[in-house]
Amino acid sequence: MALRTGDHSQAATNGLKEKVLTLDTMNPCVRKVEYAVRGPIVLRALELEQELRQGVKKPFTEVIRANIGDAQAMGQTPITFLRQVLALCVHPDLLNSPDFPDDAKRRAERILQACGGHSLGAYSISSGTQLIREDVARYIERRDGGIPADPNNIFLSTGASDAIVTLLKLLVAGEGGTRTGVLIPIPQYPLYSAALAELNAVQVDYYLDEERAWALDVAELRRALLQARDHCRPRALCIINPGNPTGQVQTRECIEAVIRFAFEEGLFLLADEVYQDNVYAEGSQFHSFKKVLTEMGPPYATRQELASFHSVSKGYMGECGFRGGYVEVVNMDAAVQQQMQKLRSVRLCPPTPGQVLLDVAVSPPAPSDPSFAQFQAERRAVLAELAAKAKLTEQVFNEAPGIRCNPVQGAMYSFPRVQLPPRAVQRAQELGLAPDMFFCLRLLEETGICVVPGSGFGQREGTYHFRMTILPPMEKLRPLLETLSQFHAKFTREYS
């Protein structure tokens, strides 16, 4: 940055004209965007890692990044079959190699046949390779007990985020008039607040009930909607199930109530279901909005508009870097769907390697396939370890005075509530920091543990939380949880 800073001061001294693009002249909507998951706390974590590499002495030997759901960065090994198929697609000479199982080869050949020029280097059609969208449709049908899925309603995407932003773009009126409101849960995954800020739409907060394990309450949805109608036109309702950052799994009854509410109030449903494979708690089960809505029958089944999002980044795959995902749209107006198709085409196509991994994830090896046993064993091992980590996290945190953690029923995060002493809150305010940001920064500086303050996700006024992933390897997770609890006790003493 030296050079730029250099000519800044130069500009100041010899009064050269201002730059074209400055904080004052840039898109003000972009300025309003915030994304805590990669915010200041993570930038500081990067600096600390740098300092450790340079041999600077710290009270810790490594920075543990529990800020983001990035399983493989935390040491989770990729599922062998996914990578075998992708390697074969990337470098088809390997189709002659004895080191790859036949089912991986058959799978790769089948995918390559469906690619332009039989190569991943060709663009796919903008909605994603036809064959893969058909495989996704079959997956959805199996998941939903045979309810039909139409490949024409499935759009592959660059991770789920890309598809979520596409739907929000369609829903938000881009010109004058009353601004569009979108209901999102609080706490939320900050992609939603960021995208709504960028699109100059109104974020309408509905609060999840922490006292009832982050349950979604329709009365609260109604409260939020009615208040919002005074100042914007609410048109969509976002649900994250299983919850991020809150880890709850919604009951079927709750989902039915939400669907009835959305239908009565004329809201487009956006169901973020990227953690559909990540359900751990006894008695918890994932119910897709598509399935529940269809089983509710008309008018819901035939009229309620829904978009459901999924991804290869989470689940047991954890293939975040490949940016694979999809959205299924249900009951979308046909003309709008053509507009969506057109909008997607401007960006040409989702990355083909992510499409390949998605294809394998939605159509894993069958019992008769040579890779079946290993695939199932690897998949089960990942999910079983996540379940154990979820339990351990809840348990250790709840043993700590001043920390309260709801059960991590699903997804990959705990979102414990922490009591912060008034003097700590006051000190934070003096420093111009949110109190839980102050806590998390101190935690990072003293222990190397990187978690994200609750203020980055939203929380009830006067409550403080942080989001911590359950992804660190077992042998690191327990000490990490204990270190964190001990730090909180020390922090509390310090400011009492």
Added chain:
Amino acid sequence: MALRTGDHSQAATNGLKEKVLTLDTMNPCVRKVEYAVRGPIVLRALELEQELRQGVKKPFTEVIRANIGDAQAMGQTPITFLRQVLALCVHPDLLNSPDFPDDAKRRAERILQACGGHSLGAYSISSGTQLIREDVARYIERRDGGIPADPNNIFLSTGASDAIVTLLKLLVAGEGGTRTGVLIPIPQYPLYSAALAELNAVQVDYYLDEERAWALDVAELRRALLQARDHCRPRALCIINPGNPTGQVQTRECIEAVIRFAFEEGLFLLADEVYQDNVYAEGSQFHSFKKVLTEMGPPYATRQELASFHSVSKGYMGECGFRGGYVEVVNMDAAVQQQMQKLRSVRLCPPTPGQVLLDVAVSPPAPSDPSFAQFQAERRAVLAELAAKAKLTEQVFNEAPGIRCNPVQGAMYSFPRVQLPPRAVQRAQELGLAPDMFFCLRLLEETGICVVPGSGFGQREGTYHFRMTILPPMEKLRPLLETLSQFHAKFTREYS
């Protein structure tokens, strides 16, 4: 679509309430978006391929997609070394395989060391893997004769399109007030018109001079700018060099004049340089805006804001499907650059496989490496064949009466001008089609050749063109060019 059409009519008959999201209620900016490269003509081409597969008789046996710069779809084989390194990164077990050269293995190990958890499945930092941005910086320094490049000014992206849209987002004021204008060439690559429509910015057209081989004339830039200032605030100037769809390569003198103009008028320069490896014509040479601007010295070198875009989709690589690219920003305000960093972070990271291919493309094997000879041979072969196709295309078209084609000095497209008889123009208007759309649709129906009408890129009133890629394999290209010329002659007779 049957089901959706079904409940539409049902809705009509029993008067159910309107859907939430309709053409009337959706984002009007999205409705205005157009992207001819994948527009109606391409959808029709897909239908024709379907019909051919179903055995429907046509006057042709295959559809030739000359509509999009998709080299591998047209049969270009991937560069072996790129795919070897990527396969090793995807499936590291292969690092023990004797079938891969040592330099590919060293390269893959080096990249994996730089990835979170040593895996492509981890997110990279949002601006792209540090190591790869450093390699890109060194590539730019070599390309520009040693002019320094700072990895902190380089942002990897999901193809160049993603980075171009990011810069446009920063530049357009998202709220009220005078709308922002962005100067783009006519003819243009329709990503620009599409992105500006979506962002509700004003597209300010400047015309390239067809009579002078699509030269860029500063007087024309000035005309466009002055007229635009009546109704918007022009803040950026887009240049596509080598030209898409027009294939010209700008002279150094022209680039200097454009930089002086941008500086005097206070315009941010966006240099689309994705075809920088694709220069064929005798005496033509690629000059990067960064190099010219720097060599012009202060104030240009120290003050003029510039963003330069590149990609792995074009060049000799043709790896479109992997969506790899980057932008280098020059003289960008430091605070704005942090805002850009933040905005990028919301979408997490560019796909890692595209980052890997970019890394190999910007740091190819050295003469001492085992893969050097093969890499160079493959690279040369691709570029030599493209050069031959460029010459052939210009030559055959210019032999045809009523078709005039400027030299294809660079990029991957010809943009010939076609004379259309008044009665054809009239017939098109009766059908509500642009005359060159009418011509291209007839061409497609009768010959299976898919090209994009000039109206999709913009052209002077009353002139007609089409864009055709030079990518079909040699043995297909000559007959294709002749068939197209003959069809034009027949079409002309038919409407005379």
